Amino acid sequence: MTSSLFNPLDSDIRLNPYEAYKRFAQQGPIQRGHASIPGYESTWYFFGFEEARQVLKAPFHKPLFGTEVPNMDVDAVLTNDRSLIWQHLSEWPLFQNPPIHTVRRALLVDAFKEARLATLEESIRRDADKLLDNALSKSTFEIQQEFSYPLAVGAISKVLGVSCPDIFWFKSVTKKLADVLDLGYVPDAYAPGMAALNELITYIEEAIEWKKSHLADDLISQLIKPLNSDSNPDHNTIVSLITQVLFAGQETVADSIGIAVHTLINHPNQLTLLHNNPALLENAIKEILRFDCPVQFTGSRAASEDINFGEIKIAAGETTIIALGACNHDAKRFPNPEIFDIQRDLSGPELSFGHGIHYCLGVHLARMVMRVALEKLLERLPETWVLDSPTIWRNNNVLRGPSTLTLRLKNK
Ligand code: PIM
Secondary structure: OOOOOEOOOOHHHHHOHHHHHHHHHOOOOEEEEOOOOOOOOOEEEEOOHHHHHHHHHOOOEEEOOOOOOOOOOHHHHOOHHHHHHHHHHOOOHHHOOOOHHHHHHHHHHHHHOHHHHHOOHHHHHHHHHHHHHHHOOOOEEEHHHHHHHHHHHHHHHHHHOOOOOOHHHHHHHHHHHHHHOOOOOOHHHHHHHHHHHHHHHHHHHHHHHHHHOOOOOOHHHHHHOOOOOOOOOOHHHHHHHHHHHHHHHHHHHHHHHHHHHHHHHHOHHHHHHHHHOHHHHHHHHHHHHHHOOOEOEOOOEEEOOOEEEOOEEEOOOOEEEEEHHHHOOOOOOOOOOOOOOOOOOOOOOOOOOOOHHHOOOOHHHHHHHHHHHHHHHHHHOOOOOOEOOOOEEOOOOOEOOEEEOEEEOOOO
16 A cells, blocks of 8 residues: 555555656655655655756765764664674765765776776677577577676676676675665665675685786776875775675666666567667667666765755755656656657756766666667567566665566467
8 A cells, every 4th residue: 555655665666666656756856755764764755857966966965874964873773783784885985975985986987987898898799699699599588697687797797807707696695785775674684685795705805816916907906906005995995896896787787688678578669660770779778777777766865954955844864865767757857758769859967877976887887788788689689579478577676677587589
C-alpha cells in the first residue's frame, strides 16, 4: 500500500518506478518523505530536475557519512552493525566531502579520461565478440550473465591493469556490497557484506603486490608509483579507491546494457530505427539512460545550514535524496517524458550521471562500454529481439537493472 508520503522502499516503487514518480511529482518537486528509514526520518526527496541540479551544486550539502553535520547524531545513524563495513565504504570518494574528496578524486581522474579510455576500446570490442561467439550458438541468450556483466568487469579490469577476475566469484562479492549500499537500514546485509569486502580486499592486495613488479600504464600502477611527495596515498586509501572503482565500475555499466536491451525490446520501432541509422547510437544511449537510469537515488546529503527552496525550508541536519529517475521524467525538462524517443533533442543539462563535485567519474567508460555492447548486439543478433521469458529486475532500491534478461535466438 502506498502512502501519500514518498517511501523509496515501497515495493511498487521498485516494480514500477516511473508511474509512482509521476504520481508523487504531481505533489511538488521537493517533498518530505516517509519517516520509515532509521537515520533518514526527516529526509526531503527531490523529484524536480532543476531543483535537483541546484541542490547537487549547493556546497553546503554533504554526503552523510564521515561528516560533521549540525543537529545530526552520526553515531546513531551509523549503529554498530553497519559501522564496521561503513568504515571502509565511507572512505570512497563517492561518499566523501572536500577536502578529502578532492584529493582522492584527483587520483582517479586521469584513468577515466576519454582519450585514455579510447586506447582500451579495441580490446573491449574483442571481448564482446568472444562473449557473443560463445553465447549465440545456443537457443537462448541470458544477456546479463553471458554478456553485459563479463564485458563490464573486463573493461574495468583493463582500466585497473589486472586480468579479469573469476566472474562467478566477483558477481557474488559485488552483489553483497550492492545489498549493503541499498537505501535504508539493511541489517541482514552487513555481515555478508563485510565478508565479501574482505575477500575483495585480499584480491586487491594480491593485485597490488603483483603490480609492484609489473608497473604499466594503468590505474593501479599510477596509484602505487612513489610520487616522492607527502600526498602519496597510504595503502588503505589505495585499497579503498580500488574497491570503489571495481564496484562502481561494473555494476551500473552492466545494468545499463541490460536496461538498453530491455528498453529497445519494448520499443521495437526504435530498435528498427537504430538498426537503420547507427549514427543515432550516441543519442540513443543518452535517451536510454534518461528513460530508465541505473542509479535511481543519490546517496543522502545533509544540509549543513538552513536552506530555502522557494516555499520549502530545509533545516540544518535534515537530509536530501535526489530521485534521479523521477527527475529524468520531469516534464518541465523533458516534454512527454514517458515517450522513449532516440531522436529526442537531449542537448542541455542532464542528470543520469549526477551533477556537481560527485558527477560520475566513470561517465566516459560507461558510455563507451554501452556503445561497444550495443554496436555488437545490433551487428550480431537477429534483427528482431524477442524475450524468451519476462525480465527479472534486481532486488535493490538504488541500483536498477535486469538481473535476468533472456533472449530467444532460435525457435525451440
Ligand atoms: N555506481 C556507479 N556510479 C555510481 C554508483 C553507485 C551509486 C550509489 C550506490 C552504489 C553505486
